[in-house]
Amino acid sequence: MIDLRSDTATRPTDGMRAAIAAAVVGDEQKREDPTVNELETRGAVVLGQEAALYLPTATMANQIALRLHTEPGDELLGEENCHVFISELGGPAVHSGVVTRGLPGVAGRFTPQQVRAAYRMPAVHSPRTKVVWVENTHNASGGRVWPLAEIDEMRAVCDELELRFHLDGARLLNAAVASGEEAATIGRRFDTVTLCLSKGLGCPLGALLAGSEEAMVRARRFKHLFGGAMRQAGIVAAAGVYALDHHVERLADDHGRAKKLALGLAEAGLAVDPDRVETNFVQLDVAPLSPAEAMARLADHGVGLSATIHPTLLRAVTHLDVDDDDIDGALELIPHALVGTRARVGA
Numbered sequence: 001m002i003d004l005r006s007d008t009a010t011r012p013t014d015g016m017r018a019a020i021a022a023a024v025v026g027d028e029q030k031r032e033d034p035t036v037n038e039l040e041t042r043g044a045v046v047l048g049q050e051a052a053l054y055l056p057t058a059t060m061a062n063q064i065a066l067r068l069h070t071e072p073g074d075e076l077l078g079e080e081n082c083h084v085f086i087s088e089l090g091g092p093a094v095h096s097g098v099v100t101r102g103l104p105g106v107a108g109r110f111t112p113q114q115v116r117a118a119y120r121m122p123a124v125h126s127p128r129t130k131v132v133w134v135e136n137t138h139n140a141s142g143g144r145v146w147p148l149a150e151i152d153e154m155r156a157v158c159d160e161l162e163l164r165f166h167l168d169g170a171r172l173l174n175a176a177v178a179s180g181e182e183a184a185t186i187g188r189r190f191d192t193v194t195l196c197l198s199k200g201l202g203c204p205l206g207a208l209l210a211g212s213e214e215a216m217v218r219a220r221r222f223k224h225l226f227g228g229a230m231r232q233a234g235i236v237a238a239a240g241v242y243a244l245d246h247h248v249e250r251l252a253d254d255h256g257r258a259k260k261l262a263l264g265l266a267e268a269g270l271a272v273d274p275d276r277v278e279t280n281f282v283q284l285d286v287a288p289l290s291p292a293e294a295m296a297r298l299a300d301h302g303v304g305l306s307a308t309i310h311p312t313l314l315r316a317v318t319h320l321d322v323d324d325d326d327i328d329g330a331l332e333l334i335p336h337a338l339v340g341t342r343a344r345v346g347a
């Protein structure tokens with residue numbers, strides 16, 4: 001099958017497996033694992049922060065960040081379809097007792113004016129607006145990128161209103177490669193940054209949370225509290241170090257392939273807007289089929305796409321295990337599978 005369902009489908013390459021096999025390890029909880037320590041040191045630099053923490057998942061990194069910045073009853077502002085609101089099982093309420101407030105976005109982005117309007121003046125009966133959350137790239141909008149100038153404007157309003165500023169940069173390196181900015185240039189504008197290692201970077205698991213030294217000392221306690229402290233984790237952290245060396249620049253290949261796929265599908269008459277493809281996601285409107293019907297037809301033809309939160313959109317995601325032949329194959333198979341869906345480009 002040509003598996004375009006998600007960039008989490010990547011499997012470790014031979015080079016990554018060799019790095020894993022050769023990893024020097026120790027007890028990570030005691031900070032005696034040299035490979036985890038190296039990944040954390042390197043990760044902090046890559047993310048433009050003083051320190052970083054190695055964690056099993058980006059979900060845990062996000063939830064620890066929120067716990068760091070809030071007290072129960074505080075309020076989190078973010079775009080209404082960001083991952084922490086729709087795909088982390090209400091974690092903000094469960095782990096931090098935090099109220100969430102979703103702001104309508106365009107391409108996953110919202111504005112300082114929206115933050116100002118949503119901000120609650122401190123009052124004895126109101127939740128305390130405390131954190132502004134940016135997701136870059138933004139998953140639900142199809143891997144869209146936040147321009148640096150808009151991040152700066154958002155930082156300014158956070159400073160003015162004394163709000164903490166978190167970046168869910170699960171795919172920050174895709175955003176960096178697509179925008180031509182260093183990840184550190186983007187990351188240093190935030191108080192804390194999440195990076196996922198198990199998506200486009202191709203690791204079997206792992207994520208980083210980065211922030212100030214002081215914040216990461218506190219975050220390390222939450223890592224234990226949330227059950228994320230490990231033992232000889234250098235075995236998998238070695239994959240992260242390898243990915244930072246070998247799998248960052250190549251993200252441009254994934255983006256180029258996504259663009260090629262989008263252009264080809266649009267040319268074949270399918271409802272795809274290539275202008276919206278900024279990184280490694282392509283959204284395809286399959287109306288009048290339902291996503292389930294379309295995915296079943298595609299699977300019969302040997303192509304895997306996945307559903308999105310939108311009622312008629314599927315997504316195709318390029319990644320390390322998708323090559324040029326796969327894109328050529330997908331461009332032949334998808335139009336065949338979806339005959340009869342040639343609709344207008346969706347919203």
Ligand SMILES: Cc1ncc(COP(=O)(O)O)c(C=O)c1O
Pocket residue numbers: 056057058059060062083084135137138139168170171196198207
């Ligand atoms: C934007 C974003 N944040 C966080 C996550 C969570 O990542 P993990 O699966 O490592 O918990 C994802 C996963 O898809 C994501 O897309």
